[in-house]
Structures are given as structure tokens and as C-alpha cells.
Amino acid sequence: MPAPELPPPRSSLPEAAARYGAHVLAAAAARAHDVKAATGGPPDAVSVPGLPAAVLVPDLPAAPAPGHPAAIAVPAPATSLDLVEAEAPTPDAGLERLLRGPSGLGTAGLRLVLREAPPTPPSLSSPLPASLPSPLPSPAETLGEAAVDTAEGTPVPGLYHHPVPEPDPVRVEEVSRRIKDWAVDEVSLFPDDWEEEFDGFSVGRYMVACHPDAPTVDHLMLATRLMVAENAVDDCYCEDHGGSPIGLGERLLLAHTALDPLYTTAEYQPQWAESLRADAPRRAYRSAMEYFVQAAGASQADRLRHDMARLHLGYLAEAAWSQEGRVPEVWEYLAMRQFNNFRPCPTITDTVGGYELPADLHARADMQKVIALAGNATTIVNDLYSYMKELDSPGQHLNLPVVISEREGLSERDAYLKAVEVHNDLMHDFEAEAAALAEACPAPQVQRFLRGVAAWVDGNHYWHRTNTFRYRLPDFW
Template structure:
């Protein structure tokens, strides 16, 4: 396979055309007007009923992203001609969790999926030596190319899609090799995560000790993947976006440590405790970079608004519970006892397995409705183009995440509760 040594390029002109995307929006120049010139203020609290009454078709398009509801109607960011995406079609495989609230999306563009899949495997095999030969089938079965194309429909190029794809694969390598069933263990996890985090957030030390740290970054597959994926990310992302991502990865690693502590003590948390852990051990780093993948930047002052942070947190929480629900039978079949929301609800509230699972569906649905209501309230209060585009991108990520879980029948199957 060809080794990638620099930024990606698009397929050769002879290849089939990729799904057309909007032109990349340039990052602000150092002399650009300060964000304060946008007159952005934290939005007031808006009751859910008032939000529901005031959300019109335009805001609904923002929330639902590329779900076929006239997505060409909003010229967000600096797009000149927003792309008219196709109407959603029935997925070719997979059955959705009955009663789960979600939005269907179109099948991701097969040409982009194939190109991202080719590039990510080249990167994993030739650049970072990510996995032994016997894990190749599992890597292919993860279908990360289809996942990322579905989650980022506004990515202007395959290069931008690859930013998210490498980071997703690297994050899963850390989870599998440090925490889960490919050599993972709760014992000593904190040390491993801390050292891996320095591949994202580099060590600043004296010349005497810097070489030892630099050498350590190539000592195992997760650290090699983190280092390489982050290097590519910082080539296209702004310093603010990179720092934002590092922060969310620290949140993720903190969640890993809480779950590991419970495993070491055989503790089943209260449901609220589990949900607190899941707010950190979740997908949040993925939707938080939706603007980087889209080729624009949500200014730091807008991203830091409490209302924006709440929307991102709700999106991360809801999408992570999608994983709990679709991976339920897979986790039950694995060694040991794996905590997920249905298991914790059943244990702590004295319910049957089926009742625990169905209540977990209700919790997910509540979080999804809260995400959409809060996003609508924020869009009404602060209709800044970059923020509207970011909200739409996060909603698209939410929908694409569900699509991937539903259709990845290689990894997931539903329990026999219906």
C-alpha cells in the first residue's frame, strides 16, 4: 500500500466524481474582525413549549441536517449555493431499535466511502502499523469510511473527511487496546492514558528528557495512531480547534478511568452515576470537530457559550446511548460483565432485562428531544451563520451515527425483546 507522507489529495480526475460539497470556508485571518463584533450574547432560557411553537421549517432543517427536508433552503456560513442532498432512502441493511427516536439519512456516497476506506486502511497499515494481520477482518468490518461519510455530509473534500476518520480509528485503538478486549485492562490504565494523551497534547520538558518522551510515542499502536492523526488534524484545523479537541479527549480519558475504577471494584453505579460517566466516556470529540471537517471555524467565543456546550453535551450523550443500545448483545456475549445503560437500569431499579432495555430507549429519546429543543433555542437566540452551520453539522453527525450503528450488522444485532 502507498504510504501517505503529507496532506491528502483528491482522487485522480479520472475517478468517478465525488459527492459535490460546498467550497471550503477560509479560516479567519489574524486581522479579521473580533468575534465580539458579531454582537453575540448568551441566549436566554427558552421553555421547550415556546421553542416547539417557534421553530419553523428553516430551523427544522438546521436541526435535522441532511434528512431530506429541503436542505438547500439555508445558505449557511459562506456557501454560495448549498448542496441539495437526496431524499433519504431505506437502509440496505439493519433494523432500527423499535421505538427509538432518530432521523433517517440518505445512503452515504459510495465513491467517497470507497476512497476514505482505501486511505484509512493505507494509513493504518503502512503509516502507523495499527493492527496485526489477524485483526484485519475486524478493521474492515468496522466500516469506518461509511461511518464518517455519513456523519459529515458537508465535508468539502476527502482530505477533510480523513481528519475525522483517522481520529476515530485512533480513539478506537486506544479503547480496544487499553480498555477493552484487545489487551485492555483497568489495571494501570491511568498511566497508559496519560502517556497516550501526550501524543495529542505534547510534553514541554527539558532537552535532557525530551528524547525519551519522543521515542515513547512510537512504542505502541495507540500512541502511534494518536500522534499521526493529530499531526494531520493540526495541518488543517486552527489552533483553537485543536485545543478544543484536546480538551474533549481529556474528558474522554477521564470517563475511561471512571469506568475502569468501577470494574476494579466490581461496582454497579447508580443510573445517574452511569450517565455522568457516559457524558465523559462518549462520542463528544467527534461532533465537536464538525466545523474542522466542514472546512470552517466556529469562533471560540461561540463554541464556549454555555448554551452551545449544552447542545454538544446532549448530542454526545444521546449518540453514546445509541451505542449502548445497539452493542447490547455484543457486550453481553463478551467476557466479564460489561456496564451499559440497560444493564445498569435493570440492576439498580429491579427490572427485567427487557424492561431495563426499553427504559434505556426512553432515556435516549428524552435526550434527543432535549438536544433538538436546546439547539432550536440557541439558533433563535444567536442566529450567527457559523453557529447555525455548526448546529446543523452536529445534527448531521447525530443522524449519521445512528445510521452507522443500525446498518453495521457485522458488529451489532438487536436483542430478542419484541
């Protein structure tokens, strides 16, 4: 989705300093750093108008040191993409309500933001842009207008989303090659008969689409390893490949120690260390986290551990319902989905981007709300696109359409359409909250982080829509 609409440029920041203190900006700038392990160099910095010359705020990282592997540059900003209404079949009443967008008091002022046109694929030596592109206001007056998607795959009709440029094929190919080498050679993640499924996941295309500001492939690999490891835990502990709700708490606890190390006595430390090599998910967690902590700041690593604990807590709630044979209330399901969701992915967007959002800015209540809404919306996208895949699997899989149908007595079709509405409401809330935060806290790191989270939300939808190997839509239209 587009970045939140930001305030116009200011010649100085006296108002911001009055709001929460100039010392916060100075301290944030002092703590911000480049991902030295991935780039091999110190952070670049740029002066911010209105701040003393000695106060520097980091911008995009410097190019990797000579000889650094796969130093693939970010494409330069391109022109905007015009928004036009998407063609759609004549809808019935339920679908028409989705397609026309929100209505009523207060909705007329909601605005879209223009996306960039697909960039020209960069050469391996093309320079990094001086800064991330700023969002532009859209001429659209309501969220009811849609944009044309040019990539393969069919978007869910009525789903509020934004098209993204096709991910750079050079980067996609390199990330795909490296992640398979890591999965096969470093952590022995899957047997040979899972190879087609691994390839069909298209994780390279996924991560390149979600992190357009990553300065190098090494930065992208930080997110890619974690994504693959998280899916291995989900599949092997919870879902398709031998997962079970029985004993899940113990398995998750032991896996979590691969992210959040155990500190115990000398007698028992070797046994714990050996347990991390016991199965594929733990090996993957351990390796992915080791790469991440070498590149991330201390607060960034601890932030990820916290969000992974949230994820595991959500797994346990869903497992409890499975053991009880109970379908939760819709509000209960949505509460679970705020924990069992994609939140660990956008929360690391600064590490993957080669900079750091300082802990006090990340911990702001309004920032936490924005991140939570992003995670919630992107996870309902997964519920909608994986709906048919889960119906074809043995047993009952809980997703939002299934829960709405069961608890509110709606047909499968009407429940699915209502789930689309829930997603759209979450997306509108995310955009409104992100725009308000961008206005209230104009620190450069906050602005860039919000753009990164917005890009992740859009890239996540792009991957779900285009991954026709895994997903197909129900025939409800």
C-alpha cells in the same frame, strides 16, 4: 438527526447585533478560515445581508488547488424526504409508550424537520454547492411520528431517530482505502489477524455518513484517522484487545501526550519522543493529531485536546467501577457517559467541513450544552446497538440497560426499553436546545455548525443500525 429548525431569513441583523454586539460577528468572520492544509487555497466568503460589505462570513471552501489529491465534491442539495409512519408489530404497553412519542404539557409543539432525499452520487469534478441546504419544517405535529429507513439493518423499535441519505459510495470507497493504507503502512496499527475486524468496522461509511458537508476526502480523513486512533486506545487499553483497568491511568496519560505534547528538558525529551513509538495506540494518536493540527486552527486543536481529556477521564471512572466490582447508580453512569462518549467527534465538525467556529462562539454555555447533549444521545445509541455484543463478551460490561436493570430491579427487557426512553429524552432535549441556540445566535458559523452536529448525530445512528457485522438487536419485540 435533522438540523434544528432555524428562524426565517432576515434582511438585516440589527436584533442580533443588539444581543451580543456586532463586533462579535465581525471578529468571528475575521478569525474564520478555510482548512488550508487540506484544500490548498484561501477561504471563500459570501456577503451577509445587513452587514457592511467589508464584513465577510465564510461559506463552503473553494475547490482544492489543481493537482490536489482526491478532490471529491459534496453532492448538491436534493429534495426533501416525505415522512410517513413506519410499520411496526403490535406493541405491548412499554413499547407502545415509546412508539407514540412524548406526551403531556408542552410536548405538542415539538416538531420534526424533513430530511433530504438521497443525492445523486457526484462525479469527481462536480462543483460544490453555494451553501448548505436550510432545514424545512415538517407537517408532523409531534415527535411520535417516525420516518421510513431504507438502508440495511433494523433500527431499535421505538428509538427516536431520523433517516439519512445513503453515503456517497465513491467517497466511502476512497476513505476506506486511504484509512487502511494509513493504519497498515504509516502506523502499523494492527496485526494481520485483526484485518477482518478492522474491515468490518466500516469506518469509511461511518465518517462519510457523519460529515456530509466535508468538501474533500482529505477533510474526511481528518476525522477518520482520529476515529480509528480513539478506537485503538479504547480496545487496547480498556477493552477487547488486552485492555485492563489496572494501570489504565498511566497508559492514558502517556497516550494523551501524543495529543497534547510534553515540553520538558533536553535530557528527557528524546525518551518521551521514543515512547510515542512504543505501541500502536500512541503511534495512531500521534499521527492522527499531526494531520489534524496541520489543517485546524489553534482553537480548534485545543478544543479537541480538551474533549479528548474528557474522554480519558470517563474511561478512568468506568475502570474504577470495574476494579471495585461495583455497578454505579443510573445517574452516576449517565454522568460518566457525558465524558466517556462521542463528544470529540461532533466537536470537530467545523474543521472537517473546512471552516472554523470561533472560540468565543464555541465556548458559549448554550453551545456547550448542545454539544454535550449530542454526545450523550449518540453514546446511548451505542449502548443499545452494542448490547448483545457486550453480553456475548467475557465479564460484565456496563451499559445503560445493564445499569438500569441492576439498580432499578427491572427485567432485561424492561430495562432496555427504559434505556430507549432515556435516549429519546436526550434527543428531544438536544433538538430543543439546538433550535433555541439557532434562534438566539444567528451568526452563519453557528447555524452551519449546528447543522453539522445534527448531521453527525444522524450519521452515527445510521452506522450503528447498518453495521450488522458488529451489532444485532435483542429479541425483545
